[in-house]
Amino acid sequence: RTVYVNGEYLPEEEAKISVFDRGFLMADAVYEVTSVLGGKLIDFAGHAERLHRSLALLDMRQPVTDEELLAVHRELVARNGIEDGLVYLQVTRGNPGDRDFAFPDPDKVKAGIVLFTQSKPGLADNPAAKTGMKVISIPDIRWGRRDIKTVQLLYPSIGKMMAKKAGCDDAWFVEDEGVVTEGTSNNAYIVKGGRIVTRQLSEDILHGITRAAILRFAREAQMVVEERAFTVAEAQAADEAFVTSASAFVMPVVEIDGVALGSGAPGPVTRRLREIYLEESR
Numbered sequence: 626r627t628v629y630v631n632g633e634y635l636p637e638e639e640a641k642i643s644v645f646d647r648g649f650l651m652a653d654a655v656y657e658v659t660s661v662l663g664g665k666l667i668d669f670a671g672h673a674e675r676l677h678r679s680l681a682l683l684d685m686r687q688p689v690t691d692e693e694l695l696a697v698h699r700e701l702v703a704r705n706g707i708e709d710g711l712v713y714l715q716v717t718r719g720n721p722g723d724r725d726f727a728f729p730d731p732d733k734v735k736a737g738i739v740l741f742t743q744s745k746p747g748l749a750d751n752p753a754a755k756t757g758m759k760v761i762s763i764p765d766i767r768w769g770r771r772d773i774k775t776v777q778l779l780y781p782s783i784g785k786m787m788a789k790k791a792g793c794d795d796a797w798f799v800e801d802e803g804v805v806t807e808g809t810s811n812n813a814y815i816v817k818g819g820r821i822v823t824r825q826l827s828e829d830i831l832h833g834i835t836r837a838a839i840l841r842f843a844r845e846a847q848m849v850v851e852e853r854a855f856t857v858a859e860a861q862a863a864d865e866a867f868v869t870s871a872s873a874f875v876m877p878v879v880e881i882d883g884v885a886l887g888s889g890a891p892g893p894v895t896r897r898l899r900e901i902y903l904e905e906s907r
């Protein structure tokens with residue numbers, strides 16, 4: 626596989642990152658994941674825009690222009706022959722040559738950038754979309770700026786492992802009083818009486834690019850959308866539930882903490898939104 630590191634295209638075996646890189650030592654880095662379907666990047670502009678926001682909020686500079694960023698995405702998709710898959714992009718504050726809590730001077734230490742692809746043949750035909758996912762709820766003990774897409778992913782990884790251990794597929798994070806924030810790596814939704822409910826944007830959740838597209842498509846299809854918090858109990862009593870992300874698109878949720886939703890199979894609103902999303906974004 627060919628990867629991109631700080632201006633160079635290299636075989637992955639030859640790519641090198643310093644042990645002093647702040648992304649490695651401090652999780653001082655932000656990332657984006659853009660899906661590829663039929664060789665086409667899905668919603669690149671949205672991901673580039675969110676990257677700008679994450680960088681600005683952390684006082685980091687983008688090491689390449691937007692044009693270069695798009696060109697590197699396309700080049701890696703082409704060089705690696707990606708039909709269906711993902712492009713991972715990470716920008717780190719860089720390598721100050723030592724370990725220090727204080728940020729280095731951005732005029733002296735340049736931000737670093739890494740991109741690589743993951744081939745996922747049949748990404749849009751994931752069999753889980755037919756059966757749906759089982760989720761567990763776990764306390765949301767992440768930091769308070771989940772709107773910044775940092776690489777601090779240890780707790781989401783732990784959440785995924787807790788779900789697997791419980792015989793489930795994923796976890797939903799919940800705050801006090803059982804209010805759902807989002808999934809380990811996706812935004813969470815419920816459907817009740819035809820109304821789509823998903824938590825409002827704030828610093829508490831990632832502002833999903835897929836979320837923005839899904840809400841736009843839902844409203845265009847005259848569906849009712851409510852952007853507000855909901856609890857696990859409300860979700861368990863809902864007709865349907867689903868999650869969205871760049872890698873899962875729209876994925877049905879059929880069980881929450883052992884309680885089956887509705888018929889226990891993916892519901893009609895979820896299936897329709899998945900179809901619309903795949904159709905419109907391809």
Ligand code: PDD
Binds near residue numbers: 658810872
């Ligand atoms: N995760 N919430 C969290 C915590 C996420 O990590 C993600 C994305 C989302 C959905 O955002 P988007 O629709 O822009 O992908 C919501 C990516 C896919 C990942 O970490 O692999």
